[in-house]
Amino acid sequence: MSETKETTLTAExxxxxxxxxxxxxxxxxxxxxxxxxxxxxxNRALATFSNFFLHVQPVKVxxxxxxxxxxxxxxxxxxxxFGTLTITGILLMFYYHPSVPRAYEDMKDLQFVVxxxxxxxxxxxxxxHVMVALVFLHMVRVxxxxxxxxxxxxNWVLGVILxxxxxxxxxxxxxxxxxxxxxxxxxxxxNMAKAVPVMGEDIRFLMLGGTEVGENALIxxxxxxxVVLPLALTGVIALHLWRVRKDGGLHLPPLKGKGGEGDR
Amino acid sequence: MTTxxxxxxxxxxxxARQIPVRVAEVQEDERFAVEDRDEPKxxxxxxxxxxxxxxxxxxxxFLVLLSLFADAPLxxxxxxxxxxxxxxxxxxxxxxxxxxxxxxxxxxxxxxxGLVVMALIxxxxxxxxLKREALWTAPRPGRATLVLLVAFAVAFLFNVAAHNTVWPIxxxxxxxxxxxxxxxxxxxxxRLLSWLSSRSIPFYVFFWFLSVAVVLTVVGTLFRGPGWxxxxxxxxxxx
Ligand code: HEM
Numbered sequence: 456m457s458e459t460k461e462t463t464l465t466a467e468x469x470x471x472x473x474x475x476x477x478x479x480x481x482x483x484x485x486x487x488x489x490x491x492x493x494x495x496x497x498n499r500a501l502a503t504f505s506n507f508f509l510h511v512q513p514v515k516v517x518x519x520x521x522x523x524x525x526x527x528x529x530x531x532x533x534x535x536x537f538g539t540l541t542i543t544g545i546l547l548m549f550y551y552h553p554s555v556p557r558a559y560e561d562m563k564d565l566q567f568v569v570x571x572x573x574x575x576x577x578x579x580x581x582x583x584h585v586m587v588a589l590v591f592l593h594m595v596r597v598x599x600x601x602x603x604x605x606x607x608x609x610n611w612v613l614g615v616i617l618x619x620x621x622x623x624x625x626x627x628x629x630x631x632x633x634x635x636x637x638x639x640x641x642x643x644x645x646n647m648a649k650a651v652p653v654m655g656e657d658i659r660f661l662m663l664g665g666t667e668v669g670e671n672a673l674i675x676x677x678x679x680x681x682v683v684l685p686l687a688l689t690g691v692i693a694l695h696l697w698r699v700r701k702d703g704g705l706h707l708p709p710l711k712g713k714g715g716e717g718d719r
Numbered sequence: 720m721t722t723x724x725x726x727x728x729x730x731x732x733x734x735a736r737q738i739p740v741r742v743a744e745v746q747e748d749e750r751f752a753v754e755d756r757d758e759p760k761x762x763x764x765x766x767x768x769x770x771x772x773x774x775x776x777x778x779x780x781f782l783v784l785l786s787l788f789a790d791a792p793l794x795x796x797x798x799x800x801x802x803x804x805x806x807x808x809x810x811x812x813x814x815x816x817x818x819x820x821x822x823x824x825x826x827x828x829x830x831x832x833g834l835v836v837m838a839l840i841x842x843x844x845x846x847x848x849l850k851r852e853a854l855w856t857a858p859r860p861g862r863a864t865l866v867l868l869v870a871f872a873v874a875f876l877f878n879v880a881a882h883n884t885v886w887p888i889x890x891x892x893x894x895x896x897x898x899x900x901x902x903x904x905x906x907x908x909x910r911l912l913s914w915l916s917s918r919s920i921p922f923y924v925f926f927w928f929l930s931v932a933v934v935l936t937v938v939g940t941l942f943r944g945p946g947w948x949x950x951x952x953x954x955x956x957x958x
Contacts, residue, residue, distance in 0.1 A: 493764060493765070499764045514763055515762055516767050517760050536778070539779065578783070581791070585782065611843050634794040639803055643807075643816065
């Protein structure tokens with residue numbers, strides 16, 4: 456190869472690297488991300504492997520496993536909703552007092568006083584509804600894929616726990632605006648708890664901190680909704696994702712012609 | 720310094736340096752994490768990370784648009800003295816609330832939801848479920864009739880315990896029973912029938928659960944008004 460051709464090639468390559476290379480050469484950037492430009496397989500591996508947020512995932516994945524139609528990304532999309540809910544939830548907490556009638560007045564303030572308050576509340580509310588639906592659909596997808604079968608049986612159990620926690624989070628949040636919708640939906644639910652044989656009344660009392668839905672119930676639901684349940688959900692999600700890897704990555708049907716006919 | 724004769728006694732220690740002699744035991748073991756198939760692989764970075772970023776942005780965009788165009792409901796301040804009619808829970812509970820219309824609270828609010836959660840948890844541990852063999856390999860009218868009878872019996876049993884006729888359970892139960900039995904009578908002719916015939920019993924059981932849950936939720940959400948009476952969303956609107 457002639458020398459000029461070689462220099463043109465290198466120049467060409469340098470041009471392609473351009474800004475990214477500059478960034479990856481920067482000392483501050485390098486202190487954050489220790490690997491070089493991800494244009495070699497080694498650096499791409501490091502990009503996954505040496506990153507706290509990405510290292511949950513394997514360095515290489517089977518092509519079939521990341522196809523949209525394999526999972527419809529339902530688990531991941533549930534996670535996006537949970538992230539949105541966490542962020543908007545924290546912002547809402549800045550404006551919210553769990554007391555009667557202040558809680559309701561805070562809703563009115565969000566609507567008429569706080570900048571983008573309505574948008575903030577909408578985002579929190581709709582993300583919650585969408586999350587319940589997505590988690591349920593994720594469960595349905597996992598069932599029809601047969602992905603609950605050994606060795607993934609315990610991850611399915613963790614999933615059922617996640618589903619129950621998700622619904623409980625939604626339910627406890629429902630009371631917080633302290634409007635008619637909130638009050639009566641929670642009353643219907645609390646009356647169901649009363650039907651538990653023998654301990655029904657006691658369970659209801661424990662739930663509400665009294666004999667009817669009032670300020671004690673509001674503070675209990677508030678603490679459950681903003682502290683206890685989100686922490687529990689975060690913990691179980693972490694376990695769930697860790698188990699996905701430890702159970703051998705996503706469940707895939709056997710390749711055609713390699714025995715088996717897939718899941719029925 | 721004197722050199723002491725070291726004596727070795729068989730012992731176990733978690734610190735390998737403490738006991739310099741080791742005995743290796745070869746044990747059969749399996750790690751699912753290393754399960755490998757010889758099939759095409761790609762680097763997670765950028766292939767998976769890029770897809771995840773697109774999913775994140777797409778979902779965020781969807782939620783933002785939804786929140787820009789639809790407002791979260793806010794009614795009057797809570798008033799224990801004024802019961803709205805109907806008093807409805809959020810949509811994902813309306814299947815349960817619909818059940819309350821047919822069964823005593825103990826059955827609708829405690830027994831059935833408890834059983835559903837327990838049934839979901841046991842799915843991977845219940846042996847019969849795991850093989851997922853095709854229900855029909857050849858037409859078997861006798862067995863198809865049995866399937867139909869079981870579907871009718873289940874629908875009947877759900878109805879005996881109720882104080883109103885539970886159409887939202889009876890109808891999906893019978894429909895799923897018919898779909899399940901069809902390939903047993905007709906054989907696997909055509910794409911649809913051959914697909915149905917190769918489904919397994921667990922598939923049909925879950926499909927039945929799903930149908931009942933969806934029908935109950937839809938009826939409770941769209942078709943119930945004051946006094947939990949039947950309403951039609953296109954006539955009376957949604958309560
Ligand atoms: C907060 C709720 C949940 C989150 C954030 C979540 C997240 C995820 C993610 C990100 C995956 C990777 C693959 C995929 O997206 O499908 C996954 C897989 C899985 N999930 Fe969930 N999940 C949740 C609830 C559930 C529920 C309710 C179930 C079942 C009852 C479940 C059972 C499973 C199983 C068995 C797998 C492995 C699937 C396979 O190997 O193909 N998860 N989950």
